[in-house]
Amino acid sequence: MEFSANNPVVKLCIQGMHLEETGNYEDALALFLQAWEEATDDAEKFTSAHHIARRQNKLEDKLKWLHMGLQLAQKINDDVVRPALPLIYAQLAQCYKELREADNAEKYAKLAKQLPDAPSTKGPFFHGTRADLQIGDLLTAGGKSNYEADLVMNHIYFTALIHGAGLAAALAKGEGEERVYIIEPTGDFEEDPNVTNKKFAGNPTRSYRSQKPLKVIGEIENWARITTEERSKWQERLADNDGEIIN
Structure with missing residues (x-):
């Protein structure tokens, strides 16, 4: 599923x-x-x-x-x-x-x-953003959180689900076009503790993070974009969420 x-x-x-x-x-x-x-x-x-x-x-x-x-x-x-x-x-x-x-x-x-801590998944992996990137560019940690304006992130996040990356792109700050890139981790990565075993058991959103850069190796041109109404609902949920981000 x-x-x-x-x-x-x-x-x-x-x-x-x-x-x-x-x-x-x-x-x-x-x-x-x-x-x-x-x-x-x-x-x-x-x-x-x-x-x-x-x-x-x-x-x-x-x-x-x-x-x-x-x-x-x-x-x-x-x-x-x-x-x-x-x-x-x-x-x-x-x-x-x-x-x-x-x-x-x-x-x-x-x-x-x-049980081992490191994920066993081999990808492919995706990253959603509004940044205009090129093949070979590196995505690095240290950016501002999309969910807490003053929080500088210690990790760079990605997923093995295209629609998950598409949602991240839709919720990303900025005015640029929503983009979903195929990425390749350049170092070790872990299950995202902000979602793994929270709400749902396991890691159903296939979400991961790394302190090492992610290399852009391609771009997904077509995916199911969320509607304006759906985006508003997600933004409302995020605004109401007072849970602490594990950084």
Whole structure:
């Protein structure tokens, strides 16, 4: 499942998260369970299982849904769900610790620490901007954040999803044309901690960042641009978001 806010299961989970923010946990859980019932593939089931597990009050029920999510993640085993494994293992370890099952708690705590930090994805990768760049140009860290005007970014960000880069281009500051470039990292990179395991388990937006430059190796001429109305909605969401940026 390529992540899309228009996916019916994703929509239900987003609605449920909005209800959680107002303290309406019972109705939120009902939406997450509806998402599970309407899921049509393992990726959608994985997404909904994660949210259902969070809303369980009994440890035994939480374990059931965490193990369900773990089985689905291991079955899918792609760049979207692999970043969620340390989180799932850590949550399992905590549940078993609270149940006083020391052996299982130690087992999953060790698994959470054993997984590699570096992403396994090989690309292709994309960067959305309004800057007019040429093949061979380097994109570097140190620019101003699109989301906090006074914040100088320590990393340069990119994604493996064209529509994600297109959204970044649409929200980028400036008056230039929206551009999506094909880029190549020149050094190590990591999962973007501002989205990975936040809201959704794993890294469904396939977002990454690096302190090393990104080299422009091409440009995407055609992609699905968002409408003016959609841009306004995204800008409103960003304006209302008071979460701290991990820089």
